[in-house]
Amino acid sequence: MSTTLPEGFLPKVLFLAENYGPAYLDGAKWTLIIALIGTLVGCLIGFVCGVIQTIPIDKNDNICKRCIVGLAKAILTVYVEVFRGTPMMVQAMLFYFGFIQYTSYRISPIMAGLIVVSINTGAYMAETMRGGIFSIDKGQTEGAKAIGMTHFQTMLYVILPQAIRNIMPQIGNNLIINIKDTSVLSVISVTELMFTGKSVAGTYYTSFESFTIVCAIYLTMTLVCSRLLRLVERRIDGADSYDLATTDTLAHTSGMTNYPKPSDKY
């Protein structure tokens, strides 16, 4: 490993990439891990919050149910407003240093980062989920109720699958935002990509070159993720066409892709 820094922009970038490649990749790994887990957990928090926010309260419901649901909704509103209304960097510092100062448990920066990203994403997803549920036509709920489904069954089998499909682009947005915004966790010394970039930049006074590499890695990660999410969306949508389930051979001329055997019983 050569230790003398060459002259010129491109040679410097190549030098850093050669000598610190594994360090950058390790940082990128943690960025991805935190962003992915944070988004996933955040989505789960958001789904639950969104569902609770949309529980209908009827005048005829008993007082106990109305109180509990009302209280839960109030708490969730406060949660959403507080975590949407403050910067994640501040949340990370408050949480991490507060935790260290006032408890005996030595929380790792990565653990603290994961928790902050999850809770932060959850606050955004709660509102997204609420919007997603409201976007589903009332007829879907009525169709489900009319065959005797409970509110819970209606949500689980009919509304949520459609709502989640509709908010997939927003889930993708959140993942991409999280990949970039985990960079603020460098303030609590999480060794993610930004933190690595800063360390390398400091070693050789090569800020521009180091952050060029960092920038390229972030862009690669976000591009790959947005492509992957498109694939997932298409997977959820299912096939554009369908086969007629018939053994009537006269129907087979109408452009079928799979011919069922006459022995197949439908």
Place this chain on the structure above:
Amino acid sequence: MTQKPILEIRHLQKSFGKNNVLKDIDFNIYPGDVTSIIGASGSGKSTLLRCINVLETPTGGEILHNGANILDKKNKITDYRAKVGMVFQSFNLFNNMTVLENCTIGVTKVLKKDQATAEQLAKQYLERVGMLPYIKAKPSQISGGQKQRVAIARALAMQPEVLLFDEPTSALDPEMVGEVLDVIRSLAQEGMTMIIVTHEMAFARDVSTRTIFMDRGVIAEDGSPDQIFKNPQNPRTREFLSRFMNN
């Protein structure tokens, strides 16, 4: 009548705020009855049907199902709804499921039958409405008339005691109305108990055993289709029908 009624509607009222949509509705539904409800828009036909299924909560009166008041809180509304099928104007098929899944979900999740039984039931009724070849299609991939036939199969798969139709052909193109009416007609011939809210006057006259004319939230006239369509007593009925039958 010696038979016991399936449904007894007693002094049913529904108001939205100050607007009284249903005022003191009273009638019985006996097994095998095919009741058509006709009337002008805004007369309360659809609201009445939605109240029978408690999609709208009535503001007064009683609905007795086999003698038990379903508006009483002790009785589980979901059990009742499973026995009273509903077909909507806008189909309301579940968009996230295939035709087959639309028809099995209620059987497995509400009636708690196993998947094989549910599929067998669903296929039996899909065949009945001529939609068996389309079991793999999503609702977005089939036509309006086909959707409505699937919706009927979905309701039938629950093996309901009564089937409610809320303007089943109003959202359909004219050339698709026939296929849906044919299905309903054949159900009537088999003795299915049905309540049909419709604007298809000729169909109501031919298929029903009883016709109710609603006007401004009350039952203005109630009788056999012959009586209502050929010799209406109420001047409002006469006025309404003359608009429909003369063109």
